[in-house]
Amino acid sequence: MSDMLSIEQREQAWVFTLNRPEKMNALAPELVLALTEGIQAAHQQKIPLMIFxxxxxxxxxxxxxxxxxxxxxxxxxxxxxxxEIMLDLLATSPSMTIALCHGRNFGAGVDIIAxxxxxxxxxxxxxxxPGIKFGLILGTRRFQNIVGTQNALEILSSTRTFDAQEAQKIAFMQEIREPEQWPSLIEQAEQNNAILSDVTRRNLYKVLYCSAESDQNLAALVRSASAPGLKDRIRAYLKPN
Incomplete structure (x- = not known):
């Protein structure tokens, strides 16, 4: 496992902590691989709750x-x-998954949350x-499914920043809680997760979080990312105004 990711393995929950603070936890290939392998390992061990x-x-x-x-x-x-493969693995997980987020978050980092x-x-x-500025369609449908088409269209097409209060208003966030409250939230989540049996939980998530869109999401991403001039589009986006 990479030093860029730590996993606290509790009996009923694994807590994944992105650990690249000097780079704002940006998704280097090693970190993406570590997340993918960690999620797969949690699935193999049938861990009912994953927290990020x-x-x-x-x-x-x-x-x-x-x-x-x-x-x-x-x-x-x-x-x-x-x-995208890592995101799909997370989005279709048979486990309860919880994102605890703070600070400024961008692009694929917000897609993990979604x-x-x-x-x-x-x-x-x-x-x-910001990815749509260089033509990248990543995680768009998952965000749309949460906040609705009109909210998604306005936020994605403008590439504007939105805060926690707006996120809660459009149901992207369910709660606003400070980090010092997170340990008790994790304990409460473990208790709540125990209400349903593993089989019932998995069947419920299979119905609510259909994986039929997985191939469509990947196809849309590949089409957008493989258009010629990707590096030039990214450079133009990163260029200071």
Whole structure:
């Protein structure tokens, strides 16, 4: 397991902590792989509850652009696909999944939050989907399913930042709770999760979180990311105004 991710393995819950605070927990390939393998391991052991949070000043800054100059467009496309595979694994999980988020969060980092069934933010948390500026359609349908088409269209097309209060208003967040309250929230989540049997929970999630859209999401992502000039579009987005 990578040093970029720590997993606290409790009896009824695994707590995943993104641990790359010097890079705002940006999704380097090693971190994406560690998340993918950690989620798969939790599924294999039938862990009923997975919780995701970030170390440092935020949950996750999204895609890591630090090697943009040396990576090929094929490399970037492969990395983006791996992120979508990880997101789909999380979104279709038979476990209860909870995101505990804080600070400024962007792109694929917000997509991780959207892939969780229950989402809690600290006051002052903010969210932004900038990827559409360089033509990337990643996690769009999952966000739409939570907040509705009109809210998703307005937020995604404007690429604007929205805060925790607005997120709660449009149901992207269920609660606003400060980090010092999170340990008790985790304990309460473990108790609540025990109300249903594992079989009942899995059947319920299979109905509520249909995996039929998985291939459509991946296809939309590949079409958007594989259009010629991906690196140039990213550079234009990153260029200071």
């Amino acid at each position: 949070k970030g170390n440092g000043k935020n949950f996750c800054a999204g895609f890591d652009f630090s090697d943009l100059d040396t990576a090929s467009e094929g490399d970037l496309l492969q990395r983006i696909i791996q992120i 892939a969780c069934k229950h989402r809690i933010a600290a006051a002052g948390t903010s969210f932004r989907f």
